[in-house]
Amino acid sequence: MSAALQLFNMCEAEKKDLYAVLGATSSDSVQQLRRRYQQLALQYHPDRLRGECSLEAQSGVKKFLEIDAAWRILSDQESRRQYDLQRRAQELKQDWPVDSMVNLEDMIWDQDDCVYTYCCRCGGGFSVSEEEVEEETQRRQQDGEEDGAVEGQHGGVVVCCDTCSLSVYVTWSSHRKTPRL
The missing domain is CATH 3.10.660.10 (DPH Zinc finger)
Structure with missing residues (x-):
């Protein structure tokens, strides 16, 4: 299993919306996703948080790992397609409000x-x-x-x-x- 798919499974277990993690939408191009990833990676990279207190640093590292995992999945055409299909299947399963x-x-x-x-x-x-x-x-x-x-x-x-x-x-x-x- 590829690293991207392993990350996909990890994120699926946490039920994260990978597009939301990057502050993007499913209609964004790979280039748009890359820009969002780069902005967020710079903001939350562990090297930038060295002077922060340990709780803030831990939170930043966790956020960085989520951003990185989202990018790895969404930057690869095949894993993004699989993610989108699974996301759509989940949307179809979701309960409707019953009147x-x-x-x-x-x-x-x-x-x-x-x-x-x-x-x-x-x-x-x-x-x-x-x-x-x-x-x-x-x-x-x-x-x-x-x-x-x-x-x-x-x-x-x-x-x-x-x-x-x-x-x-x-x-x-x-x-x-x-x-x-």
């Missing part, structure tokens, strides 16, 4: 489109396909087998309104019946 919970049984089954729908207060709607319900149910059952989960566990997905920014958490029993006709 309400809805039971699948309270939703309307649309036989033609094979989706469950529920009206939003804005006039729009929430919809979840039978396929999504089946996939989540299967995933939960597999996780339950591995974790030794008990019978009657509930499945669920977050569904966003097709018109506004509201979202609901749709729940159902993992042992539910087939859709209503």
